[in-house]
Amino acid sequence: MDHLKTGEVINKRRKELGLTQNQLAKSLHISFQSVSKWENGTAYPDIETLPKLAAALHTTVDALLGYSSVVTDYDRRYHAEGYYWGLTPNRICYDIMKLLPPIKPYRVLDIGCGEGKDAVFFSKCGYHVTAFDISEQGIEKAKRLAEHNRTDVTFFKADMFDYRPDTEYDVIFSSGVLHFLTPSVRGEFCDSLKSHTSDGGLNALNVFVKKPFISRAPDRTRDEDKRHPWRSGELFGYYHDWLFSVCKEEVFDCNSGGTPHKHCMDTLIAQKITAPL
Ligand SMILES: C[S@@+](CC[C@H](N)C(=O)[O-])C[C@H]1O[C@@H](n2cnc3c(N)ncnc32)[C@H](O)[C@@H]1O
Structure with missing residues (x-):
């Protein structure tokens, strides 16, 4: 090494x-x-x-x-004052709300919640939220954010390589995280999320994908070697038997590290439907 x-x-x-x-x-x-x-x-x-x-x-x-390791990398980022990813909820949160408005306390699981901005947002909107991240610093900050917003979220530290849901959720959400999953575990991981989603429930996930015309970020650190961008369309394949509400691929600009570059991301919001329509 x-x-x-x-x-x-x-x-x-x-x-x-x-x-x-x-x-x-x-x-x-x-x-x-x-x-x-x-x-x-x-x-x-x-x-x-x-x-x-x-x-x-x-x-x-x-x-x-x-x-x-990626743990120390994120712990270090989250150690700083202020919220590394800001406090504005991810766009997908609003897409989820449109599809499954919080008319009752739907159960949400946020995988790799970072400093908790999305989990806290969902909770404030009336969802019943459970969220975890591998970063201790992130979880501590997320708890403080929930406290500050006077809302309850079940936050805990866990590694998604080991963690598998043991109860059912109505929404399973993850943003900017699943490229840490190695390709060999992805099928089993998605199957576990799918089987722990209620009928009519949603999985809302995004993943960085490889494209031959997009080079890897110039500022990548050795921690980035823990990142495994997905094959374009791979995520959609795991959900072929669900109904797609949002299924899109986007190229966007990024300026991390001060050098402008591009990323490509696949986003999926799919609904579990078990009974024949
Ligand atoms: C780009 S951040 C996204 C954070 C959050 N979802 C957001 O959008 O603000 C990636 C997050 O994945 C977490 N992460 C990386 N590997 C993980 C793992 N094996 N298990 C759980 N979380 C992990 C990191 O600690 C980090 O908080």
Whole structure:
């Protein structure tokens, strides 16, 4: 595996947080020469210092050792003040509302809810919402957002690779998340969502898709290697036996990392219909 060296990680994180070597050293009650030695690779933090150093740099011991993961990547983004993805609900939320207005507390599951903006929005509109994300920071922030809005959402931390619904939902929703699923588990994952959706219920999902004429984002980090864009149309195939309400593919501009580039996304809102019409 290709890892950043510990010294390089410390140097990068320290600079990202705008700390001098001296400031970091002071917070750990050590000399700035120690920090300097770690960063130029002539010494390593001792085992007792590692967790304190990770906390001071708002990261994990794994990440310090170069085992960066999507978890630490999102945890780091969500650690900042403010809401990384903003607070405006995703457009799909309104499409869902049109199809299944909250005339009763329909049960919604939000997979990979991030900092909870969509889950909280649904809850405020009268849906009964359960939401999870792999990022602890995201879940903490989502809980605070629900509290601030005086609304109840069942938030919890879980990894979608392990989690499978154990109860039925009327709406299963996920935005900007499913490209973390490796291709081999997608069929089983979608089957599990479908079988835990009530009759007449909806699955509303979007996925990044590969296109030969769209190059990968220029700012991709090594965490991006955990991302697996879907084949165009693949998502629709898993739902061939449901009724499609929204089924679209869009190319859009993105400026993440400061370099303009494009993404392609497939969006599906499909309804489960079991009885013959
Ligand atoms: C692009 S963000 C989208 C967040 C949210 N759905 C939104 O639209 O604001 C992707 C989210 O997927 C979460 N995620 C990545 N891998 C995951 C996994 N294996 N299980 C659960 N959540 C995951 C990340 O922590 C992150 O919050």
